[in-house]
Structures are given as C-alpha cells and as structure tokens.
Amino acid sequence: MNSGNLIINYLVQLRNGILIFNLFIFIFLNLACGEGKLPSKDTGEWETAVKENIDTTVRVYGRYAAVKLPIRNGVKLWNPTAIAEGPGGVMYVANYTGEIFSLQDTDGDGLEDFAKLYCNVINDSLRYPTSMVFRGNELFVATTQEIRVYEDVDADLIADKSYTFFNDFPYTMHYFDWTFGLEFGPDGYVFAILCTDALNDNPAPDPNRLRGSILKIAPNGQSHERYATGLRYAYDLAFNEKGDLFFNDNRGNENKYEELNYVVKSGFYGNNPNKYEDQGKAIEPFLRLQYGYAPVGMDFNDKLNDFDRTSGDLFIAFYGPDGQWEDGSISRVHLVKNEDGTYEGKEFPIADKIAKLSDLEFGKTGDLYVSQFGTEGAYHIPYKNPMGAIYRFIYMPSIEPDNPKDNTAAVEGNVHHGEGVFKSRACMTCHSIDGSKQLLGPDLGGIGTLLQGGQLLESITDPNRNIKTGFDHIKIKKNDGTIIDGRMVTSNKEYIVMMTIGNEEIKIGRKDIQSSNMIKTSLMPEGLLNGLTDSDIKDLLGYLRSLEGVN
CATH class of the missing domain: 1.10.287 (Helix Hairpins)
Structure with missing residues (x-):
C-alpha cells in the first residue's frame, strides 16, 4: 500500500x-x-404518577386511566392538532399555531412532562399543520399550502432540514382550506385528504377537481391521482392490517350522518354533487357513527395490543358540536370483513366528557395518546391564548369502568304538545328533522343524542354563540346594490349558490358580485321563545330530545 x-x-x-x-x-x-427514551412503566413512581394525573372528569367505558399528561415546560400547548409516533417510539404533536414538538419524560416517573421543539412550520411560511406521519426518520406534515418533510439528521430530536414533498393542489388562505389524513399505504404511496371548497366564497381554480378528494401521491412526490371524491371535512383516514382504507366524515350539507366509510377506488361519497355531477350514485357510509359528533383523528389498534380486549379495532376521536366547548368523545369500531369484500362494523363508547379532541394514535407503549384541541377562535383560527392538552389512555385492570352512555335517556315534557310548539314557531320552516332535504338551518334529526336539554335551550336563546360550520351567515352585495342574505350551499370560480330565507336557492354569477362577507350573527333569529310559558319550553325541548336520529 x-x-x-x-x-x-x-x-x-x-x-x-x-x-x-x-x-x-x-x-x-x-x-x-431523559430525551429520546420511551417512557418506562417499570419505575417505582409510575403508579403514583398515573394516579396523580388521572382526569376524573372524563368518563371511561373500559378499564382505562385517562391521564392528562403534566406538560409543564417547553413548547406551550396551543390548540394541538395532529399526533404521531416517531423513531424510537417517541410521540410528536403539532400545534395549530405551527410548532411541532416531541413529548419527553424528564423526571423519570414514566409520564411525559416536557414538550421539546422539533420545528415550526411558520418558519417556512406555512399554515395549520393538521396531519403528520413518519417514514423512517422523515416527518411528513400536511399544511394548508403543501405537504412538507422535516428530517432530524443528527438524532437530537430537532429537525435539521426540510423540503417540499408535494404542493400540486389548489388552495387559498380561507380558514376552511385544510389538508388532512396523511397516511402511507401498503405500497408506499402517500394518501391525503383535501377538504371541500364548497363553502369557500372564493375558491382556487380546481380544473382537476381535487378539493373534496382523497389523493394518492407517489413515494417521491412527483405524481398523483385522485383516488376518491365527494368528501366534506373528512379529518382522517387509516389502513387496517388487510390493507383496506377507511375514512371518517362530518355531518352537514349533503352528509346526513357522522360517517365511517370504506374506500372504493374512484368512489363518490356524496358531498358537493354540483362539482362531481358525473361521478354517478353516491356510496353510502357503511357505518353511521353515534357515540360522538364531528369525527376527527382515528387509528387502528395493533392486533398484538390487547388494550382491554380491543386488539385490531378502530379508535375514533370526536371534536363535538360546534361551540359546545365541553363536549368531545372517543369510540371504537369492531370491523368484520364479509366474504364478498364488504365490511360490517359495530361501534362502542370508550370515553366522553373530554372536550374538543382532534387526533389520537397508539404509541409503542401500547397506550392511546389523544390530542385535545380545546377552544378555537372565531373563523376557525387559533385561540387567543394557549389552549389544549395531551391525554394518555392507559389500560389498568384495577380501574372500574363508568356506566355506558345512554343515548336513549328519558324524555321530559309533553312531546305531542312540544311538536305543536315547534310547528307554531315556524321552526320546521328552516329545519328538517329526518335528513330528507336541505333547508336554511341544520337538520335536527337525532339532535337529542348530540345535545342535552340545557345545550338545546342555549342554542335557541343564544343562536349567535354556536353556529354550525356550513351554516354561517353570508351577506353578498351585488353590483346593482342588491343585498342577499343566507348561507352558502356551494361555490366555484363562476358562481355562488346561496340558500336564502324561505329556502330559496339563488345562483349568483361572480361577475355580478361586489362583495361577500361572513357575518358573526346567526341566521336564526333571537327571541324565538318569547311569549312561551315554562311548560311550553319544557315540552319543546322534550320534542327535540325525542326526535329519532338519522343514526
């Protein structure tokens, strides 16, 4: 040599x-x-730490400790959105405000207590990280504008570099333009959901009709296809061990139910039919979810993880009704695949009285991690102050489950008289009760399973407090000075369709529109209960509580 x-x-x-x-x-x-390690359950302080941090206000329907993680230092939790397991089993969380951080156990008691900053998408001029998934050491993050990859090269739990993976899709900075449901398929392709643009008063040009669809993106990000269409605000999707794909979707507009759907390639799932009028008959959801309102994150439990006899089941988090800041829940679905390739599912409650959840994911420990979004600001922007929490559901045989939630609670009041009050106050002018047609206000089918009596009363007496997404008050001024009040049914680059008082649909050409604004007040008038006796009001609420749900 x-x-x-x-x-x-x-x-x-x-x-x-x-x-x-x-x-x-x-x-x-x-x-x-204490960084980069899995939390240990073998420490002497483990059981004490768990007991000290159980949130006893959460109702659990299995032998679960609902532990609210004591995140005391590091990044402030500010409307946490997505949660994902990273290399080595470390859990990562994204804030709606842009920060992405790992959860660390710094005091060795087995519970994470520190949020270590990994990256901030705002530094790349991106907005709203709403979904995340790891491929090896690369973290894929879905934002309004693009899917971006962050990588921790030197393994210090801080991202060293990033690059744009995919951005060939239409978007605006409207507060409804979200990218959801990042997941890798069995073939290594990336799947993602672009929420509908039907309620965007000035949507981006979308010649390939990608918004309101599931996209399948090549592993290198260089090509993509529209995999399924007709989605509303479908927050998440997940593959089971057989490689079959499922997504959830929210009730509203053309969606009559809180839905769980089995994905058929090129399938049309019913929302915004004006945009997808050539897609044929809509595929009905194979399961109508009934243990929560507004499904968000979901994840399959591993076949090898018992978790109180739920191995292989699908777990779903629920955000809860708009404006009802104390509501949220978790359910699970046991799925069975039939010989003809179709699925059947049965839903069971896991927890409720856990407000405004956004995502969930099983960790390497076998525990279920859940992000609590908390209160949001007006127009679906982050709250003015840090808000939210991370829960860790831990299976503990010693815990006694609460009694299952009763969706058929006894109805108080004279239901027949309450129906008369409902009609006499012209409520049925704006609200259907069986999902059969679209009117100015939301359908009330099953409203009694979603809202308790006090919440129903508040929604009537203070309609401006809780306005359901998709039923916002829009005021359009035309070039000729005409004012049109109502809610938006759909829109595209050529026209907006409005539902006005009297349930009249009006198509307005964009060239005729001078301005379009969202109004903070509800289309539902105040004072609807004026002149009614306490008995009348009790009977009205009893009638609403008795309505048979579309579920």
Missing part, C-alpha cells in the same frame, strides 16, 4: 472514530437528560 493510500485509510478510520465518539456522546447526553 503506498503512502497516499495509507494516509487516506488513516483519515477514514479517524473520521469513523470521531463519528462513533459523537454518537456515544449523543446517546450519553440523551440518557442523562
């Missing part, structure tokens, strides 16, 4: 030695600081 080769060989060995030394130092520092 000549002297030149000897020198090169020496330098290579020296470099490798330095790398090994640096790796040793990194591991030592992380062990010393």
Whole structure:
C-alpha cells in the first residue's frame, strides 16, 4: 500500500472514530437528560404518577386511566392538532399555531412532562399543520399550502432540514382550506385528504377537481391521482392490517350522518354533487357513527395490543358540536370483513366528557395518546391564548369502568304538545328533522343524542354563540346594490349558490358580485321563545330530545 493510500485509510478510520465518539456522546447526553427514551412503566413512581394525573372528569367505558399528561415546560400547548409516533417510539404533536414538538419524560416517573421543539412550520411560511406521519426518520406534515418533510439528521430530536414533498393542489388562505389524513399505504404511496371548497366564497381554480378528494401521491412526490371524491371535512383516514382504507366524515350539507366509510377506488361519497355531477350514485357510509359528533383523528389498534380486549379495532376521536366547548368523545369500531369484500362494523363508547379532541394514535407503549384541541377562535383560527392538552389512555385492570352512555335517556315534557310548539314557531320552516332535504338551518334529526336539554335551550336563546360550520351567515352585495342574505350551499370560480330565507336557492354569477362577507350573527333569529310559558319550553325541548336520529 503506498503512502497516499495509507494516509487516506488513516483519515477514514479517524473520521469513523470521531463519528462513533459523537454518537456515544449523543446517546450519553440523551440518557442523562431523559430525551429520546420511551417512557418506562417499570419505575417505582409510575403508579403514583398515573394516579396523580388521572382526569376524573372524563368518563371511561373500559378499564382505562385517562391521564392528562403534566406538560409543564417547553413548547406551550396551543390548540394541538395532529399526533404521531416517531423513531424510537417517541410521540410528536403539532400545534395549530405551527410548532411541532416531541413529548419527553424528564423526571423519570414514566409520564411525559416536557414538550421539546422539533420545528415550526411558520418558519417556512406555512399554515395549520393538521396531519403528520413518519417514514423512517422523515416527518411528513400536511399544511394548508403543501405537504412538507422535516428530517432530524443528527438524532437530537430537532429537525435539521426540510423540503417540499408535494404542493400540486389548489388552495387559498380561507380558514376552511385544510389538508388532512396523511397516511402511507401498503405500497408506499402517500394518501391525503383535501377538504371541500364548497363553502369557500372564493375558491382556487380546481380544473382537476381535487378539493373534496382523497389523493394518492407517489413515494417521491412527483405524481398523483385522485383516488376518491365527494368528501366534506373528512379529518382522517387509516389502513387496517388487510390493507383496506377507511375514512371518517362530518355531518352537514349533503352528509346526513357522522360517517365511517370504506374506500372504493374512484368512489363518490356524496358531498358537493354540483362539482362531481358525473361521478354517478353516491356510496353510502357503511357505518353511521353515534357515540360522538364531528369525527376527527382515528387509528387502528395493533392486533398484538390487547388494550382491554380491543386488539385490531378502530379508535375514533370526536371534536363535538360546534361551540359546545365541553363536549368531545372517543369510540371504537369492531370491523368484520364479509366474504364478498364488504365490511360490517359495530361501534362502542370508550370515553366522553373530554372536550374538543382532534387526533389520537397508539404509541409503542401500547397506550392511546389523544390530542385535545380545546377552544378555537372565531373563523376557525387559533385561540387567543394557549389552549389544549395531551391525554394518555392507559389500560389498568384495577380501574372500574363508568356506566355506558345512554343515548336513549328519558324524555321530559309533553312531546305531542312540544311538536305543536315547534310547528307554531315556524321552526320546521328552516329545519328538517329526518335528513330528507336541505333547508336554511341544520337538520335536527337525532339532535337529542348530540345535545342535552340545557345545550338545546342555549342554542335557541343564544343562536349567535354556536353556529354550525356550513351554516354561517353570508351577506353578498351585488353590483346593482342588491343585498342577499343566507348561507352558502356551494361555490366555484363562476358562481355562488346561496340558500336564502324561505329556502330559496339563488345562483349568483361572480361577475355580478361586489362583495361577500361572513357575518358573526346567526341566521336564526333571537327571541324565538318569547311569549312561551315554562311548560311550553319544557315540552319543546322534550320534542327535540325525542326526535329519532338519522343514526
């Protein structure tokens, strides 16, 4: 070997030695600081820490400890959206405000207490990270404008570099333009959901009709296809062990139910039919969810994770009704695949009285991590102050479950007289009760299973407080000075369709529109209960509570 080769060989060995030394130092520092490790259940403080942090206000319907993680330091929780398991089983969370952070156990008691900043999408001029998934060491993040990848090269739990993976889709900075449901398919392709633009008063040009669809994107991000259409605000999708794909969707507009859908390639799922009029008959949801309102994140439990006899089941988080800040829940669905390839499912409650959830994911520990979004600001923007929490549901045989939620609670009042009050106050002018048609206000079928009596009363007496998404008050001024009040049914670059008082649909060409604004007041008038006796009001609420749900 000549002297030149000897020198090169020496330098290579020296470099490798330095790398090994640096790796040793990194591991030592992380062990010393409690970072990058899985929380341990073998510590003496484990059971004490769990008991001290159980949120006893949460109702659980299994042997679960609903532990509210004591995140005391690091990144402030500010409307947490997505949660994902990263390398080594470390859990990562995204804030609606842009920060993405890992959860660390710094005091060794087995519960995460520190949020370590991984990256901030705002630094890349991106908005609303609403879904995340890891591929090895790369974190894929769905935002309003693009899917971006962040990578921690030196394994210090801080992203060192990032790049745009995919941005070939239409968007605006409207508060309804979200990207949801990031997931890798069995073939390595990336699946994502673009929520509908039907309620965007000035949507981006969409010649390929991608919004309101599931996209299938090549592993390198260089090509994509529209995989299924007709989605509303479908927050999440998930593959089961058989490689079959499911997504949930929210009730409203053409969607009559809180839905769980089995994905058929090129299938049309019913929302915004004006946009997808050539897609044929809509596929009905194979399961109508009934243990929550507004499904959000979901995840399949591993077949090897018992978790109180729920292995292989699908877990779903629910945000809860708009404006009802104390509501939210979790359910699970046991799925069975028939010989003809169709699915059947049965839903069971897991927890409720856990307000405004956004996502959930099973961790390597076998526990279920849940992000609590909390109160949001007007127009679906982050709240003015940090808000939210992370829960960790832990199976503990010693815990006694609460009694199952009763969706058929006894109805108080004279239901027959209450129906008369409902009609006499012209409520049925704006509200259907069986999902059969679209009117100015939301359908009230099953409203009694969604809202309790006090919440129903509040929705009537203070209609401006809780306005359902999709039924916002829009005021359009035309070039000729005409004012049109109502709610938006759908829109595109050529026209807007409005539902006005009297349930008249009006198509307005965009060239005729001078301005379009969302009004903070509800289309539902105040004072609807004026002149009624306490008995009348009780009977009206009894009637609403008695309505048979579309579920």
